[in-house]
Amino acid sequence: MSKNLILWLVIGVTMMSLFNMFSAPMSRADKMAYSTFIEKVDGGMVESATIKENQVIGQYRDTSGEIKNYDVNIPANDASLSQRLIDQHVVVNVKEKDEVPFILSVLISWFPMLLLIAVWVFFMRQMQGGGKGGAMGFGKSKAKLLNEHTARVTFEDVAGCDEAKQEVTEVIEFLRDPSKFTRLGGKIPKGMLLVGPPGTGKTLLARAIAGEAEVPFFSISGSDFVEMFVGVGASRVRDMFEQAKKHAPCIIFVDEIDAMGRHRGAGIGGGNDEREQTLNQMLVEMDGFESNEGVILVAATNRPDVLDPALLRPGRFDRQVVVPRPDLLGRDQILKVHMRKVPLASDVDTKELARGTPGFSGADLANLVNEAALNAARYDRDKVTRADFETAKDKVMMGTERRSMLISDDQKETTAYHEAGHTLVAKYLKNADPVHKVSIIPRGQALGITMQMPEEDRFNHDKEYLRDQISIMMGGRLGEELVLGQMTTGASNDFERATQLARNMVTQWGMSDEMGPMVYGEREHEPFLGREITRQTNISEETARKIDIVVRQLIEENYDRAKKILEDHMDQLHLLAKALIKYETLDTTDIDRVMEGKEPVLVSGSEKPAGKGKTPPEEPTAKVDIGESGKENKPSDGEAGQAS
Known part of the structure; x- marks a missing residue:
C-alpha cells in the first residue's frame, strides 16, 4: 500500500510540474491588438516593453491608473516601433529567441509514448505480481533463498517419520562430506520426492532440511512456474538452476510439484501448452547434457500417480521418500x-490420546492440541486438561455440539435405542473394537454417535473382524425395530456402508467360498470424486447375479447374529437406552456400570475441574451417526473408531 501511494504521489507531482512549466508563459497577460498597442504607446500609457522577434510583452497603465501585463504580436522588421517607444521614454528590452534544451524537446515530443510505456509497465507488474526485475523480468525465478535465521526448523521439530528423516539425513551428510560416499563410487542423488497424504509433514520435513543443512536452500512452489504466457515457466526453470549453480552445493525445494509435473499429453492442444514446456525444461535441467553437480532437487506431492513417468525415472528423482500417516x-x-x-x-496422557486418534496426520494432531488449548482458555483454566483434549478430539472428528437443536421425546427415544443397539452388539462380539463412548447429543449432521476405539493400529483386517463390523452396523436398526416396532431412515448409512463392505469382501478380498479368491471388477480413479471406485465391468450377468446373492446372504447372516444378541440381552438394551435418555453421554466405564444395573460414574462421581467458577464442558462424544436428513456421515479410512 505504501509503495502504491508513493508511486501515485510521484506521478501527481510530475504532472503538476509539467503543467506549470508549459502554462506559466501564457498566464496573467492581456492579449492586445497591434493598433491598440500603438495608440497606448503614443498616449504614454506603456511603461515597459520587451521585444522578442515578432512579439512584445510588458506592462501598461490603463485609464484607471492600474498596472497590467500585455502581450502583442508585431509585424516583421518593424524598425519604427523601437524609435517610437524610445521617444515616449519607455524602458525597452530586447530578448533573443528562447532556446529549448534538447533533452526537454525530446521529452516533450516523446511524452505521450513514454506515458503509454509507463502505463503498460505498471499493468504488467500487476499481472505478474510485481515480479522480480520489473515487467521484463517475469521470466526470472521466484525461488526464495533461505538461511539459518529464516523460520528455522530442525529435526527435533519433526516426529512420526523416522525412516523419512533417515533418508533426508543421508542427503544432508552427502552435501557436508561428499568424500564419505564418493570414495566407494557413490554419486550424489539429483532428486528426492517426498510422497504422502496431506498433512503428514512433507513441507515441515523440507523446512527441517533447510534448518539442518549448512548449504543454501531455495524454496519455490510448483504453481510459481505456471503463467499465462508460453515460455515463462521454462525461463524460470532455467533461471532457478542458474542461481543454484552459483551457490552449489545447494538444495532446491519445490512444493506441490504436481502443479507443473503432470503427465504430458493429457492437456488440450496436443501437449504444446505452457505447463508441458515447463516440465520439459525441468527434465532437461535435471538430467540433460549439462551437469548440475551439487544441486539437489527436493520435491513434495500428495499425488504421485499424476506425475510424468520421465520425472520419476532414475537420474532425475532418484529416490522417493514416503511420509505416511x-x-x-x-x-x-x-x-x-x-x-x-x-x-x-x-x-493428560499422550499415549492415551495417541491410541484414540488412529489415522490422524501431523496436521490433525496439531489442530487437536490447538483446539484443546482454545477450549481451556474458553473456561479460564490455567492448564489444559484431559477433558479439553476429549472435547477437542470430538470437535475435530464430528463438529460442534448442537445443544440448541429441538428434538422431540419420541425422536430422542428412537436415537437412544439406535445407539444402544450398536453399543450392545459391539460389547458381545469378541473381534470388535472396544466401545469408547456413546452419545445422543447432536453433532454436525448426526443426531447420535457411537465410538469404538481400537486397542492398536490395524494395517489389515481379517474376515471375522469385518463380519463383526457388519453386525454392529445392523444393531442400530434392530434396536429400534425390536423395542419400538418401527423403522426410520436413520440406519440408511449403516446399510450403505454394510453393503459396500460385504461387496468388497466378496468381489475384492476373496472372502467368499462361493465366489472364490478372485477379483470381480476394476478399480478406477474418479477425478471428480477425488477417490478410487470399483466398477463391476467385464463380468457376465450370471456372475453379477451370483455376487448379489452372496452379498445378500452375508448381510442377512450378520443381521440375524446381531438380532439374537439383542434378543438375549433385551434388559441391558433397555438399561442403556434409558441411561442415554437421562444422561445423554456415556463413556466406556459408564456403559459397563449401566449394563450391570449401576449408576454411571459421570453422574454419581465428581465433576471435572473448571477454572474460576465456570461450568466445565461436558464429556465429548465421538463418531458420527444418524444425520439430520436421515443419513449418516461416513468416516474416512483410518479414522478412529466405528461410526454407528
Whole structure:
C-alpha cells in the first residue's frame, strides 16, 4: 500500500510540474491588438516593453491608473516601433529567441509514448505480481533463498517419520562430506520426492532440511512456474538452476510439484501448452547434457500417480521418500512436539490420546492440541486438561455440539435405542473394537454417535473382524425395530456402508467360498470424486447375479447374529437406552456400570475441574451417526473408531 501511494504521489507531482512549466508563459497577460498597442504607446500609457522577434510583452497603465501585463504580436522588421517607444521614454528590452534544451524537446515530443510505456509497465507488474526485475523480468525465478535465521526448523521439530528423516539425513551428510560416499563410487542423488497424504509433514520435513543443512536452500512452489504466457515457466526453470549453480552445493525445494509435473499429453492442444514446456525444461535441467553437480532437487506431492513417468525415472528423482500417516508411537511423539508450549494438567496422557486418534496426520494432531488449548482458555483454566483434549478430539472428528437443536421425546427415544443397539452388539462380539463412548447429543449432521476405539493400529483386517463390523452396523436398526416396532431412515448409512463392505469382501478380498479368491471388477480413479471406485465391468450377468446373492446372504447372516444378541440381552438394551435418555453421554466405564444395573460414574462421581467458577464442558462424544436428513456421515479410512 505504501509503495502504491508513493508511486501515485510521484506521478501527481510530475504532472503538476509539467503543467506549470508549459502554462506559466501564457498566464496573467492581456492579449492586445497591434493598433491598440500603438495608440497606448503614443498616449504614454506603456511603461515597459520587451521585444522578442515578432512579439512584445510588458506592462501598461490603463485609464484607471492600474498596472497590467500585455502581450502583442508585431509585424516583421518593424524598425519604427523601437524609435517610437524610445521617444515616449519607455524602458525597452530586447530578448533573443528562447532556446529549448534538447533533452526537454525530446521529452516533450516523446511524452505521450513514454506515458503509454509507463502505463503498460505498471499493468504488467500487476499481472505478474510485481515480479522480480520489473515487467521484463517475469521470466526470472521466484525461488526464495533461505538461511539459518529464516523460520528455522530442525529435526527435533519433526516426529512420526523416522525412516523419512533417515533418508533426508543421508542427503544432508552427502552435501557436508561428499568424500564419505564418493570414495566407494557413490554419486550424489539429483532428486528426492517426498510422497504422502496431506498433512503428514512433507513441507515441515523440507523446512527441517533447510534448518539442518549448512548449504543454501531455495524454496519455490510448483504453481510459481505456471503463467499465462508460453515460455515463462521454462525461463524460470532455467533461471532457478542458474542461481543454484552459483551457490552449489545447494538444495532446491519445490512444493506441490504436481502443479507443473503432470503427465504430458493429457492437456488440450496436443501437449504444446505452457505447463508441458515447463516440465520439459525441468527434465532437461535435471538430467540433460549439462551437469548440475551439487544441486539437489527436493520435491513434495500428495499425488504421485499424476506425475510424468520421465520425472520419476532414475537420474532425475532418484529416490522417493514416503511420509505416511504416523503410527501409535509416531502420534505420541508428534503430540509431545506440539505440547511443548502448552501447560498440561496431570491427567493428560499422550499415549492415551495417541491410541484414540488412529489415522490422524501431523496436521490433525496439531489442530487437536490447538483446539484443546482454545477450549481451556474458553473456561479460564490455567492448564489444559484431559477433558479439553476429549472435547477437542470430538470437535475435530464430528463438529460442534448442537445443544440448541429441538428434538422431540419420541425422536430422542428412537436415537437412544439406535445407539444402544450398536453399543450392545459391539460389547458381545469378541473381534470388535472396544466401545469408547456413546452419545445422543447432536453433532454436525448426526443426531447420535457411537465410538469404538481400537486397542492398536490395524494395517489389515481379517474376515471375522469385518463380519463383526457388519453386525454392529445392523444393531442400530434392530434396536429400534425390536423395542419400538418401527423403522426410520436413520440406519440408511449403516446399510450403505454394510453393503459396500460385504461387496468388497466378496468381489475384492476373496472372502467368499462361493465366489472364490478372485477379483470381480476394476478399480478406477474418479477425478471428480477425488477417490478410487470399483466398477463391476467385464463380468457376465450370471456372475453379477451370483455376487448379489452372496452379498445378500452375508448381510442377512450378520443381521440375524446381531438380532439374537439383542434378543438375549433385551434388559441391558433397555438399561442403556434409558441411561442415554437421562444422561445423554456415556463413556466406556459408564456403559459397563449401566449394563450391570449401576449408576454411571459421570453422574454419581465428581465433576471435572473448571477454572474460576465456570461450568466445565461436558464429556465429548465421538463418531458420527444418524444425520439430520436421515443419513449418516461416513468416516474416512483410518479414522478412529466405528461410526454407528
